[in-house]
């Protein structure tokens with residue numbers, strides 16, 4: 001084997017370790033606390049973040065080694081410029097990469113374990129890593145929230161139609177509620193209700209809507225997509241990265257959406273655009289999608305092609321338009337009742 005290949009693999013291994021170390025700093029608030037303190041010893045950082053001093057000491061060594069921390073004098077650490085990029089609340093934070101890396105490692109281990117039997121444990125796999133679950137919503141928000149506001153809302157006219165009539169948007173499988181928060185920010189007349197199966201998501205979504213000062217327009221409740229559970233007819237029913245979670249119940253889901261939609265309402269489905277051609281998966285921007293589809297398999301799901309979604313709209317007598325975004329990696333499919 002050539003020395004170049006070994007070096008390349010070592011570089012990739014270090015890339016994974018780098019994100020693992022960043023992950024620990026994110027979920028235990030070490031970056032945030034260190035930024036607040038300016039500089040601190042490992043013991044001070046541990047005390048201020050309410051962590052064990054011996055663990056924080058070792059973490060500081062590794063975060064220093066990977067240039068996430070700098071040392072201003074012996075034993076006194078500050079956040080490096082790179083480390084500062086992982087502060088979870090800054091615009092464009094690198095936090096989602098670290099969370100995704102650790103989630104990916106968890107899913108890889110589960111896929112390896114389950115492959116011989118073919119068992120697919122379902123959604124609960126996400127909750128198996130206690131520190132990951134609370135960061136799942138913020139990860140997706142960091143990855144897609146800005147994109148919703150910059151690219152999707154301005155280019156899908158249906159959103160403005162719903163806003164113009166002070167419509168109700170229902171988000172099925174709403175996660176931490178970033179989508180409805182994003183819509184409410186851009187569309188001042190819109191009201192929203194989000195529904196999700198994980199109580200932790202509903203807790204976060206309600207708290208964040210409160211913090212954003214929009215809790216009077218946007219609310220969240222626990223529930224199953226298959227039961228809808230909202231009495232008012234909706235002007236917009238949205239599903240973001242959620243339809244592929246319930247695709248094996250698609251007949252029921254599309255029936256429910258049609259039944260609970262006002263006659264002139266719209267359904268907006270946003271999903272990763274699974275390509276028809278396998279060769280496209282080699283593109284650097286799509287490789288992650290290919291691995292994610294393996295981890296979706298562990299959860300009982302698989303990614304969809306837009307034409308499969310269009311087919312379901314047509315089956316329930318609706319017409320559909322497909323919009324592609326992000327170098328065609330993201331598909332937004334809008335369904336309406338036929339006029």
Ligand SMILES: C[S@@+](CC[C@H](N)C(=O)[O-])C[C@H]1O[C@@H](n2cnc3c(N)ncnc32)[C@H](O)[C@@H]1O
Nearest residue numbers: 140173174175196197198224225240241242245
């Ligand atoms: C990949 S996440 C996407 C979350 C959110 N829409 C977003 O874009 O960040 C899929 C979500 O669907 C929810 N979900 C999956 N199946 C569900 C069901 N049957 N009923 C309610 N929620 C469900 C999960 O709890 C999870 O929050």
